[in-house]
Amino acid sequence: MVEWLTAEISSKYNYWVSILLMLIGFYAIIAKDNLIKKIIGLSIFQTAIFLFYISLGVVRKGTAPIVSEEMILKGYAYVNPLPHVLILTAIVVAVATTAVALSLIIRLYEEYGTIEETEIIGAIKRKEADQDRPAF
Amino acid sequence: MTSFVEHLPILIIAISLFSALTILVVGWFNNRSCIFIFWLTLLAQFIMSLFILNHVLAYGPIHYWLGGWKPPWGIELVVDSLNAYILIILLFLSLACAIYSKSNIEHELPGKRVSFYTLFQLLIAGLCGVTLTGDIFNMFVFIEIFSISAYALIAARGKIALKASFTYLILGSIGTCFFLLGIGFLYSITGSLNLHDLSILLPPFYDNKVVKAAFVFFIVGLSIKMALFPFHTWLPDAHAFAPAEISAMLSGIMIEISTYVFIRVSFSVFTLEFLKLLPVFDILCWVAVAAILMGSVMAITQVNLKRMLAYSSVANMGYIMLAVGLSLSAVESPWGGLNPALMHIANHALMKGCLFLAAGAFIYKANLWNITEFRGLAKKMPYTCAAFVIAAISMIGIPPSVGFVSKLYIIMASIEIKNYFFVAVLLISSLLNLAYFWRVIETMYMKHEEGGRSSHGSHGTSEEIPLGMLIPILLLSSLCIVMGIVWLGKVPIPVLDQVNLMFGLGKVP
Numbered sequence: 001m002v003e004w005l006t007a008e009i010s011s012k013y014n015y016w017v018s019i020l021l022m023l024i025g026f027y028a029i030i031a032k033d034n035l036i037k038k039i040i041g042l043s044i045f046q047t048a049i050f051l052f053y054i055s056l057g058v059v060r061k062g063t064a065p066i067v068s069e070e071m072i073l074k075g076y077a078y079v080n081p082l083p084h085v086l087i088l089t090a091i092v093v094a095v096a097t098t099a100v101a102l103s104l105i106i107r108l109y110e111e112y113g114t115i116e117e118t119e120i121i122g123a124i125k126r127k128e129a130d131q132d133r134p135a136f
Numbered sequence: 137m138t139s140f141v142e143h144l145p146i147l148i149i150a151i152s153l154f155s156a157l158t159i160l161v162v163g164w165f166n167n168r169s170c171i172f173i174f175w176l177t178l179l180a181q182f183i184m185s186l187f188i189l190n191h192v193l194a195y196g197p198i199h200y201w202l203g204g205w206k207p208p209w210g211i212e213l214v215v216d217s218l219n220a221y222i223l224i225i226l227l228f229l230s231l232a233c234a235i236y237s238k239s240n241i242e243h244e245l246p247g248k249r250v251s252f253y254t255l256f257q258l259l260i261a262g263l264c265g266v267t268l269t270g271d272i273f274n275m276f277v278f279i280e281i282f283s284i285s286a287y288a289l290i291a292a293r294g295k296i297a298l299k300a301s302f303t304y305l306i307l308g309s310i311g312t313c314f315f316l317l318g319i320g321f322l323y324s325i326t327g328s329l330n331l332h333d334l335s336i337l338l339p340p341f342y343d344n345k346v347v348k349a350a351f352v353f354f355i356v357g358l359s360i361k362m363a364l365f366p367f368h369t370w371l372p373d374a375h376a377f378a379p380a381e382i383s384a385m386l387s388g389i390m391i392e393i394s395t396y397v398f399i400r401v402s403f404s405v406f407t408l409e410f411l412k413l414l415p416v417f418d419i420l421c422w423v424a425v426a427a428i429l430m431g432s433v434m435a436i437t438q439v440n441l442k443r444m445l446a447y448s449s450v451a452n453m454g455y456i457m458l459a460v461g462l463s464l465s466a467v468e469s470p471w472g473g474l475n476p477a478l479m480h481i482a483n484h485a486l487m488k489g490c491l492f493l494a495a496g497a498f499i500y501k502a503n504l505w506n507i508t509e510f511r512g513l514a515k516k517m518p519y520t521c522a523a524f525v526i527a528a529i530s531m532i533g534i535p536p537s538v539g540f541v542s543k544l545y546i547i548m549a550s551i552e553i554k555n556y557f558f559v560a561v562l563l564i565s566s567l568l569n570l571a572y573f574w575r576v577i578e579t580m581y582m583k584h585e586e587g588g589r590s591s592h593g594s595h596g597t598s599e600e601i602p603l604g605m606l607i608p609i610l611l612l613s614s615l616c617i618v619m620g621i622v623w624l625g626k627v628p629i630p631v632l633d634q635v636n637l638m639f640g641l642g643k644v645p
Contacts, residue, residue, distance in 0.1 A: 029306060042309055049317055056324050083323070086273055090316060093280040100287050101305050107291065108298045124296055 014055040021048035035108065035115045039101045046094040050087045057083035141191040144184045145200050145213040145268045148223075151177055152261035156254050163250030171238055174253045178234050181264070182227040189220040193631065199270070207270075208333045214270030217634040221478065222396050223267050229388050229485050230260050232608040233381035236493050239602040243500050244379045245292055252292060252379075259285040259385065263393050272319050272405070273329045275397060276312065279361070283308050286390060290378040300373035307360055307370045314357030321350035322405070334405045342410050354401050355416065362394035364457055365427030368450045372434075375446035380496020383442060387449040388489040392481045395456055399474065403639040411464060421461035425561050427454030432568035436575075439506050441495050444572060445488065448531065451565060452484050458558065459546050463641055466549035473641030475632045476545040479623065483530075483538035486619060490527035490612035494520050497601045497609065507576050512585035516599045519606055521580050523613035528573040530616040533566050538616050541623040 009016055021044055028041025057080040063071075065081040109115050112123045155177035163170040192198060197216040201207065215223075237256070245252055262282025269275050287308070291301035323329060325346050326337040341347050356367075363371040371391075375383050402411060411417060431451025438444035459477035466472050497520045498504040498513065514521040530537035533544075543562060550558035600606065622628065 026310075029310070035302065038306060042306060045310070046313055049313055049320065052317070053320050056320065083320075089273075089277055093277065093284075096284050097280070097287075097305065097309050100284055101302065104287070104291055104298055104302050104305065107294065108302065111295055111298060120299055124299060 014051065018048045018052040018055065021045075021051065033117050035105045035117060036102075038117075039098060039105070042101070043094070043098060046090075046097075050090060050094075053083040053087045053090070057081065141187050142198050142200060144188050145198060145215050146202065148181050148184050148188075149261060149265050149268060151180060152257060152264055156257035156261060159257060160250065160254045163253070167249060170250055170253045174257060175234055177257065178227065178231050178260070181260075182224075182231055185220070185223045185227050188215055189217075189224055189631075192217055192220045193634070207330050208328055211274050212270040212330060212332075213268050214332070215268060216638060217631050218396075218400070218478075218638070219267050221631050221635070222393070222481070223264065225482050225485050226260075226263055226267060226389050226393070229489050230263075230385065232489060232612055233384050233493070236384075236496070236605050236608040237379075237381045238604050240380055240496060240500055240605055244496075248292060252289070255285045255289050255292075256382070256385075258282075259289065259390075263389065266393055266397060270331050271329055272322070272331055272334065272401075275400075276316055276319060279312055279315065279394075279397070282390065282393070283312060283361075286382075286386065289382045290374050290386075292379055292382075293377060296373070297377035300370075300377050304370040304374040307367070311357045311360030311367075314353045314360070318350045318353035318357060321346050321353065325350075331400070331404050335407055338406065339409065342413060347410075348414070351402075351406060351410070351414070351416070355398070358394050358398045358401070362391045362398065362457075363450055363453055365423055365430055365450065365454065368427070368431070368453075371450055372443050372446040375449060375492075376440060376442040380493060380499065383446075383496070384489045384492035387446065387492055388485040391449065391453055392456070392485065395453070395460070395477075395481065399460060399477070403474075403641075408464070408640050417461045417464050421458055421558070424454045424456075424458035424461055425558065427451065427457065428561060428565045429568075430454075432565045432572070436568060436572045438572075439508065441498070441505065441507050441510075441576065442492070444507070444576075445491050445495060448491075448569070448572070449484075449488060451569075452480070452488070455542070455546060455562075456480050456484070459542075459549065462546070462549045462553065462558075465553045467641075468548075468552050470626060470629060471545040471548040471552070473632075473636035474639070475629070475636065476542060476549055478632050478635065479545060480542040483542045483616075483619065483623075486538055486612055486615050487527050487530045490523060490609060490616060491531070493605070493609045493612065494524040494527065497605055500605065501599055501601055507579055510576065510579040511583045513579075514581045517601065519600055520609060523609045524580075525577055526613040527616055528577060530620070532569045532573055536617065536620045536624060538620040538623065541620050 025041045025043070025045030025048060028044065029038050032038050032041060059077045059079045062077040062079040065078040067078060071078070105115055108120060112120050114120060114123075155173055159170040159173050162173060188198065192215055197214055199207075200213040202211045202213065205211070234256075237252075241249055241252055259282050262278050262280075262285060265278030265281065266275055269278060287301050287305045290304060291298050319329070322334060322338075325341055325344060326334055328334055328337055338347060360367040375386050378386060428451050431447050431449070431454060435444045435447035435451065438447060456477050459480055460474065463474045463477060497517065498510070501517060504510060504513070526537070530539040533539040543566065547559050547562050550556070550562070
């Protein structure tokens with residue numbers, strides 16, 4: 001059992017790490033009260049998926065995917081470049097999401113003077129109770 | 137002519153992106169002109185979408201290879217009858233919201249006009265892109281484009297909207313991440329990203345756990361994006377506190393686009409044989425039933441009109457997903473296959489668009505958010521209130537409105553598979569709809585303004601909103617009735633029949 005487990009983990013360790021990172025990120029998103037920590041969790045979650053994609057492209061002993069005729073004749077293997085390209089796009093998207101989230105946090109801080117989620121919700125509730133209508 | 141139409145799919149996305157940039161640059165110098173650029177772009181896009189539908193119906197799907205690369209390697213845009221149909225709804229509603237936004241934005245977001253129209257145009261670019269693309273990774277990128285614009289647009293009003301936007305951002309990102317993970321699983325097993333290519337390569341692996349896991353990731357990710365019942369928590373705040381036309385866009389078409397992606401992924405990529413292997417669609421029906429009941433009951437408890445409409449959207453997503461869930465088993469012609477689902481997507485866009493725009497009009501004129509404040513409103517704003525009532529009775533489902541037709545078709549589909557529980561749920565939800573819309577109508581029409589009839593100053597004078605805002609509301613509400621009659625006449629059914637034929641659903645003639 002133990003041997004099987006170590007063999008399983010050591011042969012696919014990057015996938016296991018990816019799952020572990022995903023769970024860590026997910027935990028942070030759910031459990032943390034601080035909005036910045038939530039965003040850190042989200043980034044970890046996204047990075048775990050990027051790691052998964054990049055692991056897909058790996059070919060053992062593969063070289064860089066700049067293919068020449070000579071390489072094909074000698075039978076060199078090369079890594080699959082497509083997942084890397086996809087992930088470049090996904091990284092850009094993730095950066096954009098993070099940027100929007102951080103700017104939202106700045107605005108929230110200006111508005112409520114805190115970045116703790118429960119305190120913000122409390123402030124909104126209090127304001128609603130004062131005015132007896134949504135807080136605008 | 138034919139070759140001209142084949143270039144339109146990419147043109148729709150390209151001019152949208154180009155116009156977003158132009159609005160930003162031109163708006164720097166001349167603040168007023170950006171609205172006209174926005175209108176012109178949307179009008180051009182809408183006309184193009186009509187050309188595309190016409191072409192697709194006459195000659196079959198349009199395939200456009202980006203950069204001339206052949207499909208499995210390059211990105212492909214595919215337009216068939218399903219896309220063309222969704223695209224027209226999307227651009228029509230955007231056009232209505234665009235006309236409405238001219239007066240409303242100056243009131244709701246003073247001084248933010250340029251950034252608002254840039255983001256609105258990007259939102260439309262993303263939605264068009266998702267609708268038109270034939271490549272699954274491209275789809276992910278466009279989903280993120282429209283999501284990010286939506287996060288920013290929801291936050292535009294500031295204060296409580298910031299919190300709503302943040303919640304949506306976290307949940308929406310998790311949803312798209314799951315979608316990305318699903319794509320990764322499919323790529324790892326087939327090595328392809330093209331929707332059509334995937335549907336050819338997948339069948340030998342239908343028993344594989346990876347493929348099943350990928351499908352589950354798609355379902356969960358898209359359920360978050362479309363606010364299906366257990367994942368709906370972001371929706372009410374986000375839709376309630378966005379600017380009025382953005383609420384209309386979000387509720388009317390954005391969550392429906394996620395439904396479209398769901399339909400596209402499950403029928404175009406996984407095909408019918410795979411769906412019949414797993415009981416996913418049966419489970420979906422029950423989840424949808426929970427969504428219908430939950431959404432309707434929560435809507436009754438709301439005081440804020442826009443929040444009530446948002447919960448009603450949750451219920452309506454339930455209707456659409458119930459119709460999608462029934463699509464495998466119902467075959468009888470007018471209500472077989474995807475007909476009721478696609479029908480309700482169009483109908484919900486009309487009804488909810490009209491309702492949210494009318495709710496925005498009340499806020500514009502008198503800053504009225506809560507239903508209890510609507511006393512005697514019908515005398516002050518007769519046309520807006522009339523439009524609201526028409527859309528509301530359409531939601532309730534009184535013939536010959538659009539809501540009646542789609543509910544009738546979903547009920548007929550449930551009767552066909554002999555599941556009378558669904559019939560009962562649909563009827564109960566109609567009653568619940570009546571309960572929460574009647575409350576609003578009653579306050580508007582039957583209750584007099586506090587302080588008696590001789591309210592100073594405003595007595596007798598009509599305080600109607602500007603014409604630019606009134607026209608889209610009246611247009612959408614009249615379409616609620618006109619389209620109902622058109623549906624009952626079975627005029628658009630050929631388009632839907634083509635979709636069913638393409639996916640092998642319904643009765644094969």
